[in-house]
Amino acid sequence: MARTLNTTPRQDGFRMPGEFEPHKQTWMLWPERPDNWRLGAHYAQKAFVEVAAAIAEFEPVTMCVSREQYMHARSVLPESVRVIEMSYNDSWMRDCGPTFVVNDKGEVRGIDWTFNAWGGLVDGLYFPWDQDDLVAKKTCEIENIDTYRTEGFVLEGGSIHVDGEGTLLVTEECLLSEGRNPHMSKEEIEQMLKEYLNVEKVIWLKWGIYNDETNGHVDNICCFARPGEVILAWTDDENDPQYERSKAAYDLLASTTDAKGRKLKVHKLHIPRPVLITKEESEGVNAIKGTLPRNEGDRQAASYVNFYICNGGIILPLFNDPVYDEMAEKKLKEIFPDRQVVGIYAREIILGGGNIHCITQQQPLGISK
Numbered sequence: 001m002a003r004t005l006n007t008t009p010r011q012d013g014f015r016m017p018g019e020f021e022p023h024k025q026t027w028m029l030w031p032e033r034p035d036n037w038r039l040g041a042h043y044a045q046k047a048f049v050e051v052a053a054a055i056a057e058f059e060p061v062t063m064c065v066s067r068e069q070y071m072h073a074r075s076v077l078p079e080s081v082r083v084i085e086m087s088y089n090d091s092w093m094r095d096c097g098p099t100f101v102v103n104d105k106g107e108v109r110g111i112d113w114t115f116n117a118w119g120g121l122v123d124g125l126y127f128p129w130d131q132d133d134l135v136a137k138k139t140c141e142i143e144n145i146d147t148y149r150t151e152g153f154v155l156e157g158g159s160i161h162v163d164g165e166g167t168l169l170v171t172e173e174c175l176l177s178e179g180r181n182p183h184m185s186k187e188e189i190e191q192m193l194k195e196y197l198n199v200e201k202v203i204w205l206k207w208g209i210y211n212d213e214t215n216g217h218v219d220n221i222c223c224f225a226r227p228g229e230v231i232l233a234w235t236d237d238e239n240d241p242q243y244e245r246s247k248a249a250y251d252l253l254a255s256t257t258d259a260k261g262r263k264l265k266v267h268k269l270h271i272p273r274p275v276l277i278t279k280e281e282s283e284g285v286n287a288i289k290g291t292l293p294r295n296e297g298d299r300q301a302a303s304y305v306n307f308y309i310c311n312g313g314i315i316l317p318l319f320n321d322p323v324y325d326e327m328a329e330k331k332l333k334e335i336f337p338d339r340q341v342v343g344i345y346a347r348e349i350i351l352g353g354g355n356i357h358c359i360t361q362q363q364p365l366g367i368s369k
């Protein structure tokens with residue numbers, strides 16, 4: 001039986017592991033809503049299949065799919081991917097799925113954060129989001145995993161990155177945004193994060209990636225490669241609005257220490273040239289009042305930092321950039337010499353507002369109940 005607990009992970013001795021620690025599997029949700037994914041998600045689905053198939057070469061993958069799309073998804077996904085039926089509003093498993101935590105015995109639990117589509121009625125991206133808010137609980141029930149529910153405390157998995165040794169990375173732009181927890185001070189939010197993720201040190205970057213519709217999720221600008229080492233989205237172009245953001249993050253990261261008192265090694269990963277929505281892409285989205293419009297010429301928050309670490313692999317978004325795609329692949333091979341870097345052309349995913357990290361959620365290895 002999977003219980004909903006009234007304690008906190010810290011009280012119970014559970015912590016969020018780093019993404020680079022061993023996984024049991026990866027969870028994903030199947031894209032289909034035509035007001036976010038052009039042409040009824042036809043091309044996005046192909047990209048999701050590529051991502052799922054690539055991860056499945058390294059570890060098990062479960063794809064959750066609506067009743068309407070089940071037969072199609074089952075037909076186009078490799079048999080190695082488990083496909084199960086679930087209801088949801090859109091396909092961002094990183095954000096509405098559980099954040100898994102582990103204890104020293106290898107037991108696994110899930111945090112079921114309140115989800116409000118990145119800002120609720122203030123600046124959320126669609127309405128309703130009620131089915132998304134049930135995804136974390138459903139996922140944990142399928143795996144027979146106990147959960148902690150943070151009723152009323154809004155958070156998405158893409159807004160946090162940990163080193164597994166007591167350090168957490170977040171952005172002020174996101175966590176202090178009006179649409180999430182405006183009733184709480186920065187100190188109260190930090191306390192909540194320490195209690196649920198069981199960390200000692202929170203590093204608050206000021207901003208995320210320019211024009212990121214999530215209010216600057218950290219997983220698009222900075223992540224841990226391993227304890228003591230972070231990878232930061234960077235641009236050398238001082239005229240790019242991203243420059244000020246990345247420079248501020250660099251200055252902070254270079255002058256701070258982590259929970260263990262280590263100075264951080266900061267790897268810069270240059271962003272691609274601006275990815276702009278074309279007329280054809282814009283016209284392929286079914287505009288609906290209340291859902292973020294996709295206008296021709298809008299710049300997408302494209303960043304190579306939104307890669308996903310799985311057992312033995314790095315699944316890296318590529319943008320067909322003549323210079324920076326190759327540079328990113330080379331850099332990540334250097335940073336992760338023991339993992340295979342697999343690049344996937346991800347334009348169709350970024351057109352929906354996120355990337356490979358945003359559509360995946362790792363379940364740590366642990367032991368089964």
Ligand code: KQY
Nearest residue numbers: 092125158352353354358
């Ligand atoms: O980047 C993400 N973590 C999710 C983006 C959601 C976009 C919804 N249109």
